[in-house]
Amino acid sequence: MKTIKGPAIFLAQFICADEPFNNLKSICNWAKELGYKGVQLPTLDNRFIDLKKAAESKTYADELNGLVKECGLEITELSTHLQGQLVAVNPAYDQLFDGFAPEVYRNNPKARQEWAVQQLQYAAKASRNLGLNASVTFSGALIWQMVYPWPQRPAGIVDDAFSELAKRWEPILNVYDECGIDLCYEIHPGEDLHDGITYEMFLEKVNNHPRACLLYDPSHFVLQCLDYLEYIDIYHERIKMFHVKDAEFNPTGRQGVYGGYQSWINRAGRFRSLGDGQVDFKSIFSKLAQYDFSGWAVLEWECALKNSEDGAREGAEFIKNHIIKVTDKAFDDFASSGGNEAFNKKILGI
Template sequence: MRTIKGPGIFLAQFIGTQPSFNTLDGLAEWAAGLGYRALQIPCNHPAIFDLEQAAASQTYCDEVKGRLAAHGLVISELSTHLEGQLVAVHPAYDAAFDGFAPPALRGNPQARQRWACEKLQQAAIASGRLGLTAHATFSGALAWPYFYPWPPHNRQLLEEAFSELARRWRPILDGFDQQGVDLCYEIHPAKICTMA
């Protein structure tokens, strides 16, 4: 148990517009004051953590780590839950998940997926720059409609769905592997993933 960095907290649900919850330093001070020692930082709030800058700049990553260290905190993982979900959206859910994408990409599933894959690749690089060994994400729900269908499921549809998941996720998995970072899928009831 020498590798536990906690107790830790996932910041996404606490980010807001009020002071202490609208900056990384404010969130760090708040979390440290509650006794937390590690933060899981979401990558979809550039005002809190700028993923593009982190992927491009070791200096930025070192500064973030230093700011957190000043509060007695470390980063446990970065997270790309929303971005990961957009890697593999079943067409039946396009409208429901469009809100997770930037406005310019809404209504364009292919562009939305490309953007999501790019964000995951940036997260792999940023995780490597931060010295992290794990990253949290969702896998998408591409095959979910086939698990409780009527009439009974078609095995070929499931095989095609998992083949497509492998095609979409393999480059992302390879990107994290190149950085020496384990990609960890957070499984919820509607998340179906494959480890290609």
């Protein structure tokens, strides 16, 4: 068995214009002081990583690794959530998602998608140069607006959508394979890959591509009322990344899964800081240890109530206390009777 690495922290929700959150060195020093051992990097802010340069220059990648290591940390993985979203966008969402791309690509869906695909390819090569083995992204969505079948979905449209999604992603997955990197889809509402069944539909379309892997985040499954523990049993061979994020679901007589268009703080389902929600992390860490998950336990802070810095500080200790240092021997070894093949045959009478 293997011991999960961590704690680590995803930096996306903390980056801003203020110290120590406005450059890589100072935010790494802040994370180290809180007890973190790794940082997961978003890839759209040049203050933290020049993605194109990291893809094309091993020297720059080594310098980036060196800076983080000087702070006593490691880079755990790269994130291309926002770029991945733009690989597949239904026209209904064009204007909303334009903000994820540089201004020059806005109001031009074709150019925006080409930019996103290039970004994903850069992330694969940058991950290789950084010595990483996994990266996280979103699948994007061509059919999310039809998640509830009213009006009735036209016959064949779901299959057509997933065929197109696979057509866009398979060449990207091939680049990741060439670079030796697992591309982990965060299964997430708003994406065409939002639960186990949709992931399986996609996996079939990409011919069970070995690099089409998963980031496990139980918070999204709490909000969907999905069994997040059985999910590990089913998909553990594909789970290569782990976001440690809490959530709660408290339905009432007025609202449930869909939330009634309410703000996050007023929804029945909402994200919480670690330890403040309903996720059974003891069972999750146990299952991941059982299945030899060897990646990082990465805090993703999202909470409508608690201050982000408090959430980060408490989260480091929470993850540290939940990581199971796996045993290297059986608990009943003290009672072993020894033996060999001849001894065993004698006992069996053969």
